[in-house]
Amino acid sequence: MAREDATFLVLNGSHLKKMATAEEIAAAVGVASDVAAECLAAAVERGWAMNLEGKYLVVPDGTAQVHRSYAELYEPLRREGALPAWYARFEALNDQFIKAVSDWQKSDGDAKAEAKILKIAERLIKAIRDIVPTIPRYENYVRRFASGVARVDRGERDYVCGPTIDSVHTVWFEFHEDILSVLGRPRDV
Incomplete structure (x- = not known):
């Protein structure tokens, strides 16, 4: 069983939604809004996402991070x-x-x-x-x-x-x- 952390959940939620607010992402992935906001702020700081007037968009480096996380978390399930x-x-x-x-x-x-x-x-x-x-x-x-x-x-x-x-x-x-x-x-x- 894979163990996803809040950073993965939020970044992945943003990646899947394409462009959404912290509240929309939080609701989709089942985390508190303040946790989503913190993770998204960190993603922006790392260069993984952009904040466009309160809506978050994952950029190519963030997409690459999401896919690295999928590989780490789910490789055993793939086999x-x-x-x-x-x-x-x-x-x-x-x-x-x-x-x-x-x-x-x-x-x-x-x-x-x-x-x-x-x-x-x-x-x-x-x-x-x-x-x-x-x-x-x-x-x-x-x-x-x-x-x-x-x-x-x-x-x-x-x-x-x-x-x-x-x-x-x-x-x-x-x-x-x-x-x-x-x-x-x-x-x-």
């Missing part, structure tokens, strides 16, 4: 068969999710396509729970997905695919990039 096998099963869900999102966007938010997205997200929540014992920080993705699904269920349709909020699609995108980095695989562009 074991369980996580790569889990990812192979995830790929089927990923393909279904991409198609459902595309259908939803083409249909201008069709209820049937929306229901399919949420059903797939529920399946992913269950699948992630299977690897939380190995990567405990993934409990944050379970929480974030569940929150997004609940908000859509309450009629907040922006939480299906809204790009600037913790929508189901945004969390999915961040999770996919994260698990690929855990596995040491490049993201297909």
